[in-house]
Amino acid sequence: MTIPWLDWISLMIRWLHLVAGIAWIGTSFYFIWLDQSLRTRAGLAKGVLGESWSVHGGGFYHVQKYAVAPEVMPTELHWFKYEAYFTWLSGFALLVVTYYFSASSYLIDPGRADLAPITAIGASLAFLIGSWLIYEALCRCPIGRSTAALALSVFALIIVSAYLLTQIFSDRAAFLHVGALIGTIMSANVFVVIIPNQKKVVADLVAGNTPNPTLGAQAKQRSLHNNYLTLPVLLLMMSAHYPMLYSGGAPWGWLVIAFIVLAGGVIRHFFNTHHGGGHGLALAWQWPLAVLLALGLIFFIATRGPVVSTNTISDTRALQIVTAHCAGCHAAQPINPAFSAPPGGIVLDSIDALHRHREQVLAQAVTSQAMPLGNASGMTLTERGELGQWLKTQKP
Numbered sequence: 380m381t382i383p384w385l386d387w388i389s390l391m392i393r394w395l396h397l398v399a400g401i402a403w404i405g406t407s408f409y410f411i412w413l414d415q416s417l418r419t420r421a422g423l424a425k426g427v428l429g430e431s432w433s434v435h436g437g438g439f440y441h442v443q444k445y446a447v448a449p450e451v452m453p454t455e456l457h458w459f460k461y462e463a464y465f466t467w468l469s470g471f472a473l474l475v476v477t478y479y480f481s482a483s484s485y486l487i488d489p490g491r492a493d494l495a496p497i498t499a500i501g502a503s504l505a506f507l508i509g510s511w512l513i514y515e516a517l518c519r520c521p522i523g524r525s526t527a528a529l530a531l532s533v534f535a536l537i538i539v540s541a542y543l544l545t546q547i548f549s550d551r552a553a554f555l556h557v558g559a560l561i562g563t564i565m566s567a568n569v570f571v572v573i574i575p576n577q578k579k580v581v582a583d584l585v586a587g588n589t590p591n592p593t594l595g596a597q598a599k600q601r602s603l604h605n606n607y608l609t610l611p612v613l614l615l616m617m618s619a620h621y622p623m624l625y626s627g628g629a630p631w632g633w634l635v636i637a638f639i640v641l642a643g644g645v646i647r648h649f650f651n652t653h654h655g656g657g658h659g660l661a662l663a664w665q666w667p668l669a670v671l672l673a674l675g676l677i678f679f680i681a682t683r684g685p686v687v688s689t690n691t692i693s694d695t696r697a698l699q700i701v702t703a704h705c706a707g708c709h710a711a712q713p714i715n716p717a718f719s720a721p722p723g724g725i726v727l728d729s730i731d732a733l734h735r736h737r738e739q740v741l742a743q744a745v746t747s748q749a750m751p752l753g754n755a756s757g758m759t760l761t762e763r764g765e766l767g768q769w770l771k772t773q774k775p
């Protein structure tokens with residue numbers, strides 16, 4: 380009996396990551412919506428910025444928001460922070476289990492940068508920490524006072540990171556790292572700014588001092604950033620399932636990511652405006668722009684891949700290519716020690732199997748270069764083109 384412990388641990392962590400992420404994003408969406416839905420009226424208590432009514436679960440909720448804090452501390456106060464912390468912790472654990480433990484399969488692409496695993500892991504950590512430090516500096520320097528200038532700078536930070544990451548890591552790892560570094564910024568916003576500021580406000584209240592309103596404003600700015608970054612992060616986290624996104628290869632990964640960040644931000648803007656009571660023209664432009672961005676991405680990717688070849692090769696040659704580059708992992712009994720079972724349940728050991736998995740093989744090895752994972756066997760563009768040409772002439 381062999382137990383694939385790493386797979387089990389990875390599954391448990393992924394489960395936790397998903398659940399914590401859903402809880403975090405759920406509360407984030409809810410509170411931004413709540414902020415946008417606040418309305419004022421005469422007769423609200425002193426310090427109340429606005430109120431909101433909603434109905435759910437068989438009753439009515441009546442929420443009031445105090446601009447900074449109420450005059451006296453409530454006896455019971457609920458915090459929302461563990462969702463963010465556990466999302467980051469489980470995400471980082473997943474990064475370690477997948478990308479660090481199997482760095483040569485997942486993180487490194489020797490055709491791009493032939494890094495030693497330890498160097499690649501160091502680079503991964505440097506990106507996560509470095510981009511967060513730069514973000515923090517941007518928010519705190521004079522740029523941080525202008526919403527537009529700050530938004531542009533943070534966008535530039537993400538795109539430059541994307542460019543650099545696609546130069547040194549496999550596409551899959553690079554896209555995931557852009558998601559991870561944005562996720563790190565978002566969690567750090569909660570851990571370093573939002574919660575500590577709220578704690579200071581609470582401490583002031585307890586001590587009978589008037590809390591500094593900039594603490595609340597700063598926390599609000601960070602939670603708005605988190606709100607706009609949510610949709611792009613989610614797509615980047617799923618990107619490994621859609622390797623067509625990598626069709627541009629190293630020179631163009633940053634542009635694909637730019638499309639994703641912009642489209643996600645614009646869609647989020649629609650909901651924020653809508654929940655804030657906006658109507659008419661204020662809501663008219665976001666979806667058309669998001670659709671244009673998505674179409675732009677789709678057509679851009681179509682101009683990138685796949686690798687084409689006009690060489691026709693024999694069945695034997697096609698199987699030879701697959702045996703050389705895929706069968707080490709995609710066999711009933713993988714030779715590659717990192718796998719105890721064929722990854723994704725896909726065994727590529729016969730012409731018949733290639734027929735069955737035709738579309739998937741095209742997507743993974745021809746349209747994109749996602750496979751072979753880590754390309755340790757050095758599959759060439761010619762081989763990809765020839766395999767693609769052969770697959771296209773096969774009847775499904």
Ligand code: HEC
Nearest residue numbers: 484704705707708715722723725739740743744750751752
């Ligand atoms: C180093 C091991 C390794 C090699 C070599 C390899 N693969 Fe994979 N393959 C994997 C792993 C791991 C997965 C699961 C990916 C994931 O975690 O999402 C996978 C998944 C797949 C999938 C399923 C993707 C999906 O979820 O739809 C296809 C198709 C595939 N590989 C094709 C190939 C082809 C074609 C080759 C050779 C050109 C190849 N692989 C070489 C490890 C490998």
